[in-house]
Amino acid sequence: MRPLLFEKYEGLGNDFVVVEGTSSMLSTDDVMRICDRHRGIGADGVLFTGVSAGRPFMSVINADGSTAEMCGNGLRCVALHLVRRGLVDGRTFDVDTDAGPHAVRVLEVAAPGRVEVSMRAPSLAPRDVPARFDAPLIDGELRADGVVLHGTAVSMGNPHLVTFDAPDAARLRLGPMLQDDRRFPEKVNVGFATMKGRGAMQLHVYERGSGWTQACGTGACAAAVAAVETGRASRGAPIEVVLPGGPLEIVVGEAGERVRMTGPARHVFSGRLTLPL
Numbered sequence: 001m002r003p004l005l006f007e008k009y010e011g012l013g014n015d016f017v018v019v020e021g022t023s024s025m026l027s028t029d030d031v032m033r034i035c036d037r038h039r040g041i042g043a044d045g046v047l048f049t050g051v052s053a054g055r056p057f058m059s060v061i062n063a064d065g066s067t068a069e070m071c072g073n074g075l076r077c078v079a080l081h082l083v084r085r086g087l088v089d090g091r092t093f094d095v096d097t098d099a100g101p102h103a104v105r106v107l108e109v110a111a112p113g114r115v116e117v118s119m120r121a122p123s124l125a126p127r128d129v130p131a132r133f134d135a136p137l138i139d140g141e142l143r144a145d146g147v148v149l150h151g152t153a154v155s156m157g158n159p160h161l162v163t164f165d166a167p168d169a170a171r172l173r174l175g176p177m178l179q180d181d182r183r184f185p186e187k188v189n190v191g192f193a194t195m196k197g198r199g200a201m202q203l204h205v206y207e208r209g210s211g212w213t214q215a216c217g218t219g220a221c222a223a224a225v226a227a228v229e230t231g232r233a234s235r236g237a238p239i240e241v242v243l244p245g246g247p248l249e250i251v252v253g254e255a256g257e258r259v260r261m262t263g264p265a266r267h268v269f270s271g272r273l274t275l276p277l
């Protein structure tokens with residue numbers, strides 16, 4: 001039996017258990033039980049954070065125990081946590097993630113919990129997503145379960161497939177199906193977007209390893225990038241991405257530049273549990 005101190009956070013209803021330490025602290029079973037909304041705390045994932053050798057870090061484990069390279073809503077929650085706990089100086093700092101050498105940059109942690117971050121630059125290269133296509137998938141035709149739709153594959157450090165033309169009636173069926181599509185060897189987060197003019201969209205995301213969530217930060221970034229790459233939105237202009245849990249403001253920079261995401265993060269409660277649950 002071992003105690004575990006944790007903090008519960010949420011960003012637009014995408015909720016996380018935040019633990020100071022590394023992901024080696026918990027087994028896959030621990031994470032799954034912690035995230036279980038009936039037998040545990042309940043969360044879309046567990047975030048591990050702290051400062052190592054003077055560098056803030058974040059690691060992400062999904063509710064099903066799978067590892068994710070990046071988490072946008074989680075990053076805002078971790079940024080708020082690091083500031084609340086006095087583990088970083090000031091309001092602007094870099095955070096190392098498992099998405100490779102380019103740290104993401106927290107630009108501002110403003111009260112009450114409005115956080116602006118500079119996400120790493122997106123990539124549409126199939127090898128980066130990763131995806132089994134010969135060329136970048138930009139409004140490329142896909143067939144799934146007898147439905148013909150068009151999708152754009154984007155890496156935000158984690159893999160995303162965004163479609164603007166999936167029939168609403170098919171969305172609930174297509175989300176889980178496309179998440180496991182064999183063309184995405186590490187599975188994929190699936191975003192179903194509907195443009196509302198050039199500066200706004202509605203978005204529902206079926207997340208890899210967590211299912212339908214109230215919000216997906218990297219999904220909002222990927223959908224904004226896909227909208228720009230397919231001519232549905234403009235670079236440099238704010239795009240309001242409205243998710244079931246609320247809106248995020250995304251600004252897509254020039255090609256190869258970072259994507260800015262602004263939205264809320266909220267500390268819900270502190271807790272202590274005894275493992276194994």
Ligand SMILES: N[C@H](CCC[C@H](N)C(=O)O)C(=O)O
Binds near residue numbers: 070207209
């Ligand atoms: N399920 C995602 C990680 C969490 C992403 C999402 N919660 C966000 O805010 O970006 C994946 O496996 O890539």
